[in-house]
Amino acid sequence: MLPSNSFDSEFSVSWTHRLRFTDSSFNDGTLDTLISTLSPLKILPVIDCGVTTNTAFMDDVTNWLANSVFETSKPRIVEGGEVSKNSMRVVDQVLEDINTNNLCRKSCVLVIGGGAVLDAVGYAASIAHRGIPIIRMPSTTLAQCDSGLGVKNAVNYFGKKNFVGVFDPPFGVVNDIRLLSSLDNRHWCSGLSEAVKVALIKDETFFEEIEQQSAQLLNRDLTAMGNAIQKSAILHLEHITNGGDPFERLNARPLDFGHWSAHKLEQITNNSLTHGEAVSIGLVIDIKCSVALGLLDNAIADRIVSVFAGINKIKAAIEYATVRCMPRGTCVCNIALHLTHCKQ
Ligand SMILES: NC(=O)c1ccc[n+]([C@@H]2O[C@H](COP(=O)([O-])OP(=O)(O)OC[C@H]3O[C@@H](n4cnc5c(N)ncnc54)[C@H](O)[C@@H]3O)[C@@H](O)[C@H]2O)c1
Ligand SMILES: [Zn+2]
Numbered sequence: 001m002l003p004s005n006s007f008d009s010e011f012s013v014s015w016t017h018r019l020r021f022t023d024s025s026f027n028d029g030t031l032d033t034l035i036s037t038l039s040p041l042k043i044l045p046v047i048d049c050g051v052t053t054n055t056a057f058m059d060d061v062t063n064w065l066a067n068s069v070f071e072t073s074k075p076r077i078v079e080g081g082e083v084s085k086n087s088m089r090v091v092d093q094v095l096e097d098i099n100t101n102n103l104c105r106k107s108c109v110l111v112i113g114g115g116a117v118l119d120a121v122g123y124a125a126s127i128a129h130r131g132i133p134i135i136r137m138p139s140t141t142l143a144q145c146d147s148g149l150g151v152k153n154a155v156n157y158f159g160k161k162n163f164v165g166v167f168d169p170p171f172g173v174v175n176d177i178r179l180l181s182s183l184d185n186r187h188w189c190s191g192l193s194e195a196v197k198v199a200l201i202k203d204e205t206f207f208e209e210i211e212q213q214s215a216q217l218l219n220r221d222l223t224a225m226g227n228a229i230q231k232s233a234i235l236h237l238e239h240i241t242n243g244g245d246p247f248e249r250l251n252a253r254p255l256d257f258g259h260w261s262a263h264k265l266e267q268i269t270n271n272s273l274t275h276g277e278a279v280s281i282g283l284v285i286d287i288k289c290s291v292a293l294g295l296l297d298n299a300i301a302d303r304i305v306s307v308f309a310g311i312n313k314i315k316a317a318i319e320y321a322t323v324r325c326m327p328r329g330t331c332v333c334n335i336a337l338h339l340t341h342c343k344q
Contacts, residue, residue, distance in 0.1 A: 017241050018172035019149065021230055025137065025176040026060040034172045035070055038133055040108035043072045044097055046121050048113025050080040051139050054182035061112075073101040078117060082271040085120040085155040094124035098132065105129050108171065112137040112179070114187070115147035115275060119165070122153030126168040133171040139179040141225065142191030142276050145232040146198070146255075148173045151246055161263040167247045169240075175233060177226050188220060190276025192311045193258075195232035197283060200304065201254045202235045211303070214310035258283030280308045 018037075022030040035043070045065070052058055065072055076097050084090045094109070103109070109132055111121040118136050125134040138148030154165025180188065192210070199207035209228075210217070216224035239255060240246050262282030265273055273281070284305055290296035 015169060017149075017169060017237055019233060019237050020172065020174045021177070021226075021233075022174065023177045024060075025174050025178075026064040030176075031064075031135075031137075031174055032069075034135060034174060035108070035110075038108055038135070038171050040106060040133065041071065042101060042103050042107040043068075043070050044094075044101055044103055044107070044109050045072060045075040046094055046097075046109060046111045046113070046117070047075050047077050048080040048084075048117040048139055049077050050114060051112050051179065051182070052077060054179060057176075057178055057182070073097065073103075078113070078121070080114055080117055082116050082156075082266070082275075084113075084116045086271075088155065090117070090120040091124040091155060094121050095128055098124070098128045103128070103132055105132055107132055109134045110137070111135070112139055113143070114138070114140040115143040118143055118147060119153055119162070120155050122168065122170065123155055123165055126153050126166045131168060135172050135174065136170045137174045137176060137179070140183060140187050140191055141180060141189075141229065142187070142194055142274075144175045144177075144180070144229045145191055146194035146236055148175065149233055149236040149240065150255075151240060159267065161267055169246075173233075175229060177222060177229070180222070180225065185220075187274060187276070188225075189218060189311055190274045190280070192217060192228065193276045193280040193283065193308065195228050196304075196307060196311070197257050197279065198232050198235045198239075198255070200283075201257055202239070203231070206231050206235070207304075207307075210311070211307050214307060217311055258286050261285050284308060 018034065020030050020034060022028055025031045045061070047061070061075070065075065076093060078084055078090045078093060097103075098107075098109070109121065109125040111118055111125075111134060113121070115138070118138060122134055122136070125132045136143075136148050138144045148170075151167050151169040152162070152165060153168055154162035157163035196207065196210055199210055209231075213221075213224045213228070217228060236255070243254075245252075258279050259282055262275070262278035265278040265281055266275060269278075287296065287301045287304055291298050291301045
């Protein structure tokens with residue numbers, strides 16, 4: 001046989017996706033144990049400025065930094081919310097700190113923040129030295145339910161959502177429920193849309209639980225929220241690790257249910273809608289389209305929409321989107337049509 005000029009050799013990399021739940025991350029050993037597993041030479045803490053309003057939590061951070069056996073740099077406080085990923089400012093700040101503090105690939109970034117800060121800081125850590133391990137402490141309901149577990153890191157660019165980014169899983173994720181006490185009501189509620197999303201895709205019983213618990217969830221019952229977050233986060237984790245397509249190479253992207261229009265809605269409303277609110281609207285659009293296509297029973301669709309109405313002020317959000325983006329009185333299916341025209 002003639003020698004070939006093509007050589008294909010398959011390889012795979014094994015990865016453990018680590019998820020921890022706690023109500024006292026800095027004192028009960030959860031974080032220290034996770035960090036010891038990684039054993040980094042240095043740690044750069046990066047904190048969402050929204051988190052600094054949580055004084056009890058910040059006291060723990062300060063004590064931990066003062067007494068830690070690990071070598072830690074001065075924490076970098078970054079702006080929070082979508083603005084943190086609407087420019088390269090936060091990415092540049094983190095790259096600068098990685099450089100001036102001489103972090104290497106054997107070091108670690110510890111990021112505490114909402115989904116937007118996790119995305120921007122995760123991107124910076126992924127590109128510095130071609131990848132510095134990161135431990136995430138998601139600080140919003142949405143980030144603890146969903147984005148903290150994700151393997152995607154990105155910032156918005158050319159006015160387009162998540163245009164620049166990488167797939168890169170975190171070393172570990174610590175969901176500390178105490179972080180949520182300082183969240184405003186809007187972000188407390190809107191993050192639940194991602195839990196409803198994963199429940200609709202994966203677990204009917206979980207959807208029914210959210211439906212039955214909506215009053216407690218709305219009234220900031222920490223136990224109800226903790227349960228919903230834990231179930232949602234584990235469903236996400238299992239999808240990523242067992243779903244067969246962690247880096248979304250295939251066409252079906254179930255976790256993006258409702259997101260094609262949500263991302264566009266965030267953009268065309270100049271981020272006046274939170275990501276969670278936009279996802280609620282996006283899910284309603286997809287659900288209503290399914291009814292229109294004869295794929296879903298209208299009674300089921302109404303049941304789902306009323307869950308959103310309970311937890312997420314979806315009615316107000318849909319009206320907002322309708323009035324702002326469309327001629328007054330346009331229905332959600334027309335919003336979908338409009339978005340289809342401007343979808344990239
Ligand atoms: N990478 C992924 O897989 C993925 C998945 C879903 C969503 N996302 C992204 O997540 C972002 C939305 O994240 P979000 O809903 O967490 O909101 P967010 O990150 O925009 O934060 C919302 C606000 O809450 C503040 N905040 C954060 N934690 C706080 C705390 N503990 N106490 C008080 N204030 C606090 C922030 O400073 C900000 O003002 C979007 O950019 C979305 O694209 C990413
Ligand atoms: Zn989302």
